[in-house]
Amino acid sequence: MFEKLDFIEEKYESLSHKIADPEVISDQKQWMKLSKEYSDITPIVEKYREYKEIIEGINESKEIIAEGDDPEFVEMAKMELSELQERVPGLEDELRILLLPKDPNDDKDIIVELRAGAGGDEAGLFAAELMRLYIRYAESRRWKVEMLDSNETGVGGIKEASFMIKGKGAYSRLKYESGVHRVQRIPKTESGGRIHTSTATVAIMPEAEDVEIEINQNDLRIDVFRSSGNGGQSVNTTDSAVRITHLPTGMVVSCQDGKSQLSNKEKALQVLKARLYDKILSEQQAEIAEERKNQVGTGDRSAKIRTYNFPQGRITDHRIPLTLYKLDSYMNGEIDEMIDAIITHNQAILLKTLGED
Structure with missing residues (x-):
């Protein structure tokens, strides 16, 4: 799943540059096609980046706990770690749903x-x-x-x-x-x-x-x-x-x-x-x-x-x-x-x- 998400994020970055390119903008048909593709994957990328921030926060909290220099900091890190870990399963479920094959008719009248x-x-x-x-x-x-x-x-x-x-x-x-x-x-x-x-x-x-x-x-x-x-x-x-x-x-x-x-x-x-x-x-x-x-x-x-x-x-x-x-x-x-x-x-x-x- 995460390899696919990394690929989608790379594609997102590539598309963001393409739709801002004056040469692409001059071709309205191409620009609209790329803009729709960009719009379709935006929710996936935003959720994936939120997920990565949570994982980064978990790793930082674990480092603070492992160092154990300041008992007060350690206690705060433990509380934050617990809160962040609780969010992981829900975000992973949301990502799985966002990756489900999209019905091509969903946006139609x-x-x-x-x-x-x-x-x-x-x-x-x-x-x-x-x-x-x-x-x-x-x-x-x-x-x-x-x-x-x-x-x-x-x-x-x-x-x-x-x-x-x-x-x-x-x-x-x-x-x-x-x-x-x-x-x-x-x-x-x-x-x-x-x-x-x-x-x-x-x-x-x-x-x-x-x-x-x-x-x-x-x-x-x-x-x-x-x-x-x-x-x-x-x-x-x-x-x-x-x-x-x-x-x-x-x-x-x-x-x-x-x-x-x-x-x-x-x-x-x-x-x-x-x-x-x-x-x-x-x-x-x-x-x-x-x-x-x-x-x-x-x-x-x-x-x-x-x-x-x-x-x-x-x-x-x-x-x-x-x-x-x-x-x-x-x-x-x-x-x-x-x-x-x-x-x-x-x-x-x-x-x-x-x-x-």
């Missing part, structure tokens, strides 16, 4: 797709609540949210909806939300007080760049139709909504929240590329999951990942498992505790897996 599952109107209402939850969470992190498409029910729910979240680290924070979310509660329309179970499906997809997904235009069927719902003055007067069918896979994407046919077409293509990219990722992750026996983060849409029990005020994630009794604040977008727990759990699995290799 994402497309979120929600669909009502089993449970009729109640499932649609729950899907709408999940949409609000993720939008509030994005806003709390100052990420930008852009609606792409929505198909509403007549009672305030949604049959399906898609929106983009733009912000650094969006995929890294929300990628484990993919899967089936289950709600248990008494619907407002239930006169007998019986608890009903409904579901909604969430898909979190990293935005695909053009270099990653190339689409043959001959593989697309593009239909235009009249928008329904919110979308400005042109709604219901022009054929601005767009539906794109990817013939090889049968994927269908609709977009009608933009103000023009061109805008909707561009957004629909974004969603299609993200879906195709996500399909490739899911297949790769399924292979990895089979090899590693790692069930977190496989992107399996059929897996029930979480239950929201309203009568008991609890949220349970079935992969960790973890139960939180703070449903009200959770539904308002305060989901960091759950996300942090899942990330930590996944990091522990990766550390164990790499240790076995």
